[in-house]
Amino acid sequence: MNVLEVEHLNVWEERSGRNLVRDSSFRLAQGECLAIVGESGSGKSLTCKSIMRLNRNGIRHSGRIALNGEDLSILSDKAMRRYRGRRLCMIMQNGMSAFDPSRPIGAHLQETLGIHYDWSRAEREAKLAAAMIAVGLREPAAVMSRYPFELSGGMLQRVMIALALVLEPDVIIADEPTTALDAVTAYEVVEQFVRLRERLRSAMIFVSHDLGVVRRIADNVLVMKDGEIVEQGAAREIFSGARHPYTRYLVSSKETLSRHYKWLMGGVDVAQG
Numbered sequence: 626m627n628v629l630e631v632e633h634l635n636v637w638e639e640r641s642g643r644n645l646v647r648d649s650s651f652r653l654a655q656g657e658c659l660a661i662v663g664e665s666g667s668g669k670s671l672t673c674k675s676i677m678r679l680n681r682n683g684i685r686h687s688g689r690i691a692l693n694g695e696d697l698s699i700l701s702d703k704a705m706r707r708y709r710g711r712r713l714c715m716i717m718q719n720g721m722s723a724f725d726p727s728r729p730i731g732a733h734l735q736e737t738l739g740i741h742y743d744w745s746r747a748e749r750e751a752k753l754a755a756a757m758i759a760v761g762l763r764e765p766a767a768v769m770s771r772y773p774f775e776l777s778g779g780m781l782q783r784v785m786i787a788l789a790l791v792l793e794p795d796v797i798i799a800d801e802p803t804t805a806l807d808a809v810t811a812y813e814v815v816e817q818f819v820r821l822r823e824r825l826r827s828a829m830i831f832v833s834h835d836l837g838v839v840r841r842i843a844d845n846v847l848v849m850k851d852g853e854i855v856e857q858g859a860a861r862e863i864f865s866g867a868r869h870p871y872t873r874y875l876v877s878s879k880e881t882l883s884r885h886y887k888w889l890m891g892g893v894d895v896a897q898g
């Protein structure tokens with residue numbers, strides 16, 4: 626069975642009636658990673674936020690979004706809040722905006738786990754510490770005592786990945802999680818996402834501008850343009866034989882970045898890669 630099914634998703638601005646995402650349908654199987662690519666403003670984030678029911682006031686959506694066969698649109702806001710984090714986990718582009726700036730990271734993480742699990746404080750702390758070590762944060766106690774602004778972008782992304790490891794959601798939605806990072810840190814963070822998938826076998830939506838990253842992590846790719854899906858299919862096929870001219874344009878225009886990424890990953894010669 627599919628973990629997530631999105632059927633005929635439409636997103637629009639209430640005030641003007643302007644369509645922002647049109648008739649979008651896709652599915653996600655267990656353990657699958659689906660990349661959503663497309664230029665800025667094509668509707669990638671609104672698609673993710675609609676699934677999470679996190680769109681701002683003034684943005685409406687319709688269509689069927691089902692998690693393990695259960696239609697999410699019939700859930701109350703309270704029930705949906707319980708699903709967020711525990712079953713649907715979103716990892717944002719900017720780690721800083723995901724955490725409460727006025728409290729140490731550990732307090733925020735403890736509270737999030739406390740909402741979803743009946744563990745004691747000591748259990749929560751032990752699980753968080755183990756997950757932090759697993760994602761390469763060597764001194765969990767020190768990280769937990771810091772405020773968000775005291776950690777780098779790469780560390781904040783690792784903290785969010787560690788939290789996802791403990792929460793074990795059914796679906797992880799990562800919205801451009803590496804865009805704000807330098808190339809080397811982005812590479813390390815992508816590798817943590819790869820490991821996260823291997824460990825949890827969760828389904829994942831990975832939004833990215835960087836087709837090099839998409840090649841590394843995605844099984845399937847969905848291409849958006851002006852609020853519509855213009856192409857979807859297996860990542861290998863999209864990269865080798867894209868049918869839509871826009872996808873071909875994306876693939877060719879991102880080749881330079883991909884070469885740089887391959888070079889970082891495996892020492893492939895930039896000139897040849």
Ligand SMILES: Nc1ncnc2c1ncn2[C@@H]1O[C@H](COP(=O)(O)OP(=O)(O)OP(=O)(O)O)[C@@H](O)[C@H]1O
Pocket residue numbers: 638645663664665666667668669670671672681683684
């Ligand atoms: N709160 C909002 N109110 C009105 N329009 C919005 C709102 N949020 C997004 N939009 C519009 O919806 C369209 C799609 O936005 P979205 O953020 O989903 O794009 P995106 O593909 O994620 O882009 P990026 O790669 O820049 O994040 C854009 O035209 C954007 O201006």
